[in-house]
Amino acid sequence: MTPLLEIRNVSCRFGALLAVNKVSLQVAKGELLGLMGPNGAGKSTLFNLIAGVLPPTAGEIVFDGKSITDCKPYDVARIGIGRTFQIPKPYRQLSIVENVMLTAFLREKTTAGARRIAEETLADVGLADYMGTPINALTVGLLKRLEVARALAMRPKLVLFDEIMAGLTPTEVGSMTKFVAGLPARGITVVWVEHVLYAIMKTATRMVVLNRGEVIAEGAPAMLARAPAVVKAYLGEEMDFA
């Protein structure tokens, strides 16, 4: 079957640093692909390449059968790729609902329609009770949920989550994990970068491990938790996440 997303030999160079080095990977429709690796491995850079924030130095990115290698962020969002930012970047002068409306406008022209989508999406991520709260009063956990709502309100086919668990309490991690796990059944394919390993290893259907810009391992979470190359580069010791 044709993959929903195909990354072909993609590289990204920052001066002397090859942040992403000939990465190839495929994401099938309906997958929940986990992406892990040490700090500086190139995970967020890879997301920025897919999302059109950065142009690849080499290689090609194909989504839904079309090349998006040269697309800008707005076009990538329009064709169905949503993403969160590792550091949440809400517009602090706007309300929570207005922040989500900005991405809802990619699908819906009317203000009333965009507001409806925004409110539905906020309720979906558990922010129904916070619609009147000023952005500056949100905890890290709530800001992360707002990021997720902004990514989902554009009704993506594929969503890229970049460390949406960082700074969350264990209870918040539990509910967010359940929420993310339910997305493929709703027709949303997920690629998820995460350092909160017990959450991602339990949830991902497949994992890819990046180290120094290169894919060093790929497979089922249980297999990678014991793979010597992954233990050496990232985990430190074998992991038991069952």
Ligand SMILES: Nc1ncnc2c1ncn2[C@@H]1O[C@H](COP(=O)(O)OP(=O)(O)OP(=O)(O)O)[C@@H](O)[C@H]1O
């Ligand atoms: N715009 C940029 N200009 C120069 N170097 C950059 C830029 N963005 C990232 N880098 C460098 O590229 C490398 C990969 O960074 P990246 O943010 O992709 O790592 P990461 O895997 O997301 O790490 P983390 O787990 O800490 O978020 C790092 O060495 C980083 O310093």
Ligand SMILES: [Mg+2]
């Ligand atoms: Mg990162």
